[in-house]
Amino acid sequence: MESKGWKKYALGDVCSVTDCQHKTAPIVKEETQYRMLRTTNIRNGKIDAVNTRSVSQETYLKWSIRGFLEEGDVILTREAPMGEVGIIRKEKYNLFLGQRLLQLKANKNLITPEFLFYSLQGRELQHQIRMNEGTGSVVSNIRIPILKKMEIYVPDLNEQKRIVDTLKAMDEKIVLNELVIANLEKLIQTLFKRWFVDFEFPNEYGKLYKSSGGKLEESELGLKPSEWKVIEIGDLALQISKGTTPTKKDFDSATGAKKIDFLKVKDINDDGLINFNSVEKIPEVIHEKKLKRSILLEKDILLSIAGTIGRVSYISKIRNGININQALAFIRLHDSENHFAFIYTYLKTKKFQNEINSKIVQGVQANISLSVIKKSLVVFPNIEVLNQYNEIIIPILKQIEILKEENISTGSIRNVLMSKLLSREIELSNESEVQAHVPIP
Template structure:
């Protein structure tokens, strides 16, 4: 059974108060300071500013709630004490209502809260509005049970997100070592130039690839001879000399083809014409990806996706119909966001701010090109070629001209065997995260109304 209460009956609200600029630093002196959602992540903020004269503070496990401007309503959890500026409120449960339950109540009523918020252009949520805002709740005892389920789902999502971040970091570290710093090649060169033998050079490359000492390699040889032999075969594929190229010195025998030469198609989307949208007789069911939907960590936010009618998708916008494993690269507004089209977004579409790359050999080159597009070299190159206008933009020619660092086929195959499972697991976990979030969103109204009981 549910009933209505003012929000102040289930939560304590601490409105932020900003310190003066003179008392803000980035050297880590004092308490971490939050003024808005700039430092927010999926769960906990990453502070960049500090203050020794904080006026209002959050406590660990509080909700950090944005109360001003276009980001009003965004939330994170406070993982430590923060000094909070005027753009943030710290909210915690009271009267027996757990904080995760209170956050769920806010989330469920957020649209209604934003409508009630004041502001000429963007909403501003003040203390009085929050305190007097009427919400439908269940008993504290029921709220505890509901909170347990909400926390379990949120913790599982966060655990998977952290695993995904680790997998991405591993893939990027391997890419940098092999295709940017050329570590295995340089290890071989260093040993040979010091008068070492070919065998010693190979062992040095194996040590670099596996991040193991010579003693650990000897142990691996005894305990897992097959793994040792596989490592030795991989190390042997790296050359022991460098050559000149357009990108400077690269390993001998490697090449730097353009992305265009490796692609079946490089194109971009189009924004549907308003008359076409108005006159379309069929429903808007085709996902339409924009830059805003692509996150910095390469995820495509399904919740925010707009949709277009299939009639427009198949006719006016047929040149930009996306297929699984197409690569996306944002070329207008926020430039340089990269993602891979998953199976559930096969046959989706995109607008002119997003370029898509369809590789000739997706199986062989997908991970290599994906990580290349995310590399600092490519991000810097594209940024340097951006044309500033009403909106900053890069051209499709810029994308096609990107050089891809390519080893021979045998080494590319060895790379694929190592990195493909990492990226595959990352994409599988991303799908699981979406399913868990959908499950949480689906049960949330029933939990809040008391229709579904937690345990």
């Protein structure tokens, strides 16, 4: 759609494109300030610079010979997956391109880095990128000559700034909420360790149990309070199971227009946040028949068991009734009202994470079995301590839930607004037009 003041360019006219080195950089075990970006670090418009691999300074300089990554550079995944976009912010690490990544540097006389970043996420350029599906001998990939010829519509720099400021404000709100969520999760983990690892929970007199001489006894997991018991997670579970992936035949024979959210590991980040704005959907008929076993309920706890192992999340009331694929397990508790907060927090502890990582089976895809989860031993508190813990933690979890849903709503509005603005369907200057097209909750 044409719009006054917007010009059509070839992408190669508004930015330079630098390819990665087509080999894997040697990594080092110790942490350094020199980090390699991989395709797994670029997801949903964000760059995860924390979970990157360290290299030596020599390797960093050698792999950056085509150009150093600078603030404002846009990163594009050219395959596996294709078309994910991120932008370099002020980073604490010196980053460089790993395999299958491209560096796009904006020609600032024509386009701002942020506008380039948002444009690459817009439906017009994403559609052009998706047209490269099936272009590789093994996996689809973006060829640089084709990328440079892709069409991009660009307004004047002032209008670019207005659009960017609008979208960025929403992104910053999401980031702020994520920071609050991370801090609340950290608080929960700190309290869990204090009470259930260090045994410094308040006794009946309000004093710290262990420090005030509380009785401890030996168990298969080491010392524990005498009134507590060692149990398997399976003892508390009504069901521990996993999802299924529908076949092409299932999709071909499916009828009906209604779709259901279908979670995969990639939809859950390391902090347990689920990006529902990019979750795939499956026909309701498949959900209710082929995948009936894994229809999720409120307070079902999710654990990734294949590929990236150990990510933990849960199903809130508003997400009741969605589904998952085979790389995600779910734990449904007998008494979710009382046991949910404890088990959810326990699954995030280093103890449990180290345990499942020690029992990974290497195959086509690394995985752990459901029996590993069921048989995992945990020191379980008495009802009085558990009730005290729930009184503190459940309100925090509810606050986290509110922030998560707020982010989903903000992200949805941002995505619609970005799509409409970049396709020139609406203009920011026309307030009534914006309100008519953008879903305000």
